[in-house]
Amino acid sequence: MAAGPRRRGELEDLLREAAPRVLAAVVRRFGDFADSEDAVQEAMIDAARQWPAQGTPENPTGWLIAVASRRMTDRIRADSARRAREERLAVEPDRGPATAADDTLALIFMCCRPELTQASSVALTLRAVGGLSTAQIAAAFLVPEKTMGRRIARAKQAVAAAAEPFGLPAPAERAARLRPALAVLYLIFNEGYAASEGPDLARAELAAEAIRLTRIARLALPAEPEVGGLLALMLLTDARRAARTDRRGELIPLDRQDRSLWDAAAIAEGGRVLSEAIAAGAVGPYQLQAAIALAHDRARRAEDTDWAEILALYGLLEGVAPGPMVALNRAVATAMVDGPQAGLDLLAEVAPRLEGHHRVHAVRAHLLELAGDGAGAHAEYSRAAELTASLPEQRYLTKRAARLAATRPRL
Amino acid sequence: MKFMLLQHYGRVVGDVPPMTEWDPEDVQAHIDFQLDLNEELRERGELVEAQGLTGPELAKIVLATDGAPLVTDGPFPESKELLAGWRMVDVETEERAIEIAARSSEGPGPNGVPLRQEIEVRQVMGPIER
Known part of the structure; x- marks a missing residue:
């Protein structure tokens, strides 16, 4: 035992960074993902208890692998049916050193198997790869710890049932496996980024965790431009976090944010990551969304926004990933370039595909307001407020509607 | 003791227009009032949770039948x-729960006039009491 006691946060960071490497080593050695994951969690709990008092070992990862492996051996010994497998595994050759990033990515793929629901993949990734405890994940998603425990256990059973050997998927399969994995990382990011009332550190941490895991995935797959695209999108979006809500969690729209609060370093890094991704060829939806985020981030004032560029980017995005939401955003950009009526015309084409979605009404309200139709805008903002499932958004839309009602002559 | 303080749509004294028709300052004052109350209850260690539901437009009523379940759409x-x-609060006495309910019932409406919304306290x- 060497170094003195660490700060609590420092210890937690150390454990979470070590978690995927430890789990990868244990899975590689014993093969059983579900049991290995339990053993690693137990080893991390031991570490969190012992290290502050006894000091951090010189090789924390080695310590954790040793303790988790001992737990696995105990389990296997206790389970005589598994003895034969233990002997077989003991003579299997070492698969050679893999980089830590490859191990982490292999675990992400494992947790994001296409047959799992996204909610299950999110929870399992956070626990197995992110090293968060079940209690932390439950707190972040506002569900009871027992419920989250069961969700994770069922996800682990599904991964075990797939019986996929540990490692990166074959190159031919990689693209198909990458898509759900990136979707899960983006979902984790968005859960963390979504505004919520009051002090809510657990959720803010999710965004940081998603960025950390995506960085590692990019190290392991430098030739996959969409991984860089996703990382850039997260960085360029997260850069606006401080300006996006006020102290009380009330939403502040992009055009009214205090841009001096934006994180210039994150914007610079996001821009660099994005140029590298784009230079690698094969432009995909994450890169295009990142490019749109960058176009907003670059404008020092809302009125400096290059809407023509944004409109062109939405056009490209519709080409590679068509969908009503993209069309909706393109309608907004169209209005900013060619005037509100052009935006409303485009919206009329898209709206039937999104019947009853609050975003259609919010966008129409915004465009009607730009066009000077206060009464129409008021009705649409009110309708959007009725239909949204987000509390901060409902408050925002209600206030926009109220502002228009107040400027209207009273009967 | 935990109490649910339940709020319903229509149960206000007098005729109050929907919030989207209020003056913006009144809307803000009402939101601030609710957030301040949550913060105060959190500070005192009494707030378990505060949740809002999506509106009647999105409500559905579901009834199992011999065949496919019967789903009625709102409103x-x-x-x-x-x-x-x-709001769910964890308090020492029922009196305290009633005090909180009374506060919440006073949330300001148009022109700062208290809404006097009915709050159901349950x-x-x-677990088994000792």
């Missing part, structure tokens, strides 16, 4: 009776 004629949201059943 319903009796929408005013629908639950709008709740104790949450717990």
Whole structure:
């Protein structure tokens, strides 16, 4: 035992960074993902208890692998049916050193198997790869710890049932496996980024965790431009976090944010990551969304926004990933370039595909307001407020509607 | 003791227009009032949770039948009776729960006039009492 006691946060960071490497080593050695994951969690709990008092070992990862492996051996010994497998595994050759990033990515793929629901993949990734405890994940998603425990256990059973050997998927399969994995990382990011009332550190941490895991995935797959695209999108979006809500969690729209609060370093890094991704060829939806985020981030004032560029980017995005939401955003950009009526015309084409979605009404309200139709805008903002499932958004839309009602002559 | 303080849509004294028709300052004052109350209850260690529900437009009523379940879409004629949201508080006495409910009932409406919304106070059943 060497170094003195660490700060609590420092210890937690150390454990979470070590978690995927430890789990990868244990899975590689014993093969059983579900049991290995339990053993690693137990080893991390031991570490969190012992290290502050006894000091951090010189090789924390080695310590954790040793303790988790001992737990696995105990389990296997206790389970005589598994003895034969233990002997077989003991003579299997070492698969050679893999980089830590490859191990982490292999675990992400494992947790994001296409047959799992996204909610299950999110929870399992956070626990197995992110090293968060079940209690932390439950707190972040506002569900009871027992419920989250069961969700994770069922996800682990599904991964075990797939019986996929540990490692990166074959190159031919990689693209198909990458898509759900990136979707899960983006979902984790968005859960963390979504505004919520009051002090809510657990959720803010999710965004940081998603960025950390995506960085590692990019190290392991430098030739996959969409991984860089996703990382850039997260960085360029997260850069606006401080300006996006006020102290009380009330939403502040992009055009009214205090841009001096934006994180210039994150914007610079996001821009660099994005140029590298784009230079690698094969432009995909994450890169295009990142490019749109960058176009907003670059404008020092809302009125400096290059809407023509944004409109062109939405056009490209519709080409590679068509969908009503993209069309909706393109309608907004169209209005900013060619005037509100052009935006409303485009919206009329898209709206039937999104019947009853609050975003259609919010966008129409915004465009009607730009066009000077206060009464129409008021009705649409009110309708959007009725239909949204987000509390901060409902408050925002209600206030926009109220502002228009107040400027209207009273009967 | 845990209590649910339930809020319904229509149960206010007098005729109050929907919030989207209020003056913006009144809307803000109402939101601030609710957030301040949550913060105060959190500070005192009494707030378990505060939740709002999506509106009557999105409500559905589901009934199992011999065949496919019967699903009725909202809004319903009796929408005013629908639950709008709740606070769950963990307090020492029922009196304290009633005090909090009374505070929440006073949330300001148009022109700062208290809404006097009916708050339903229900104790949450717990484990065996000792």
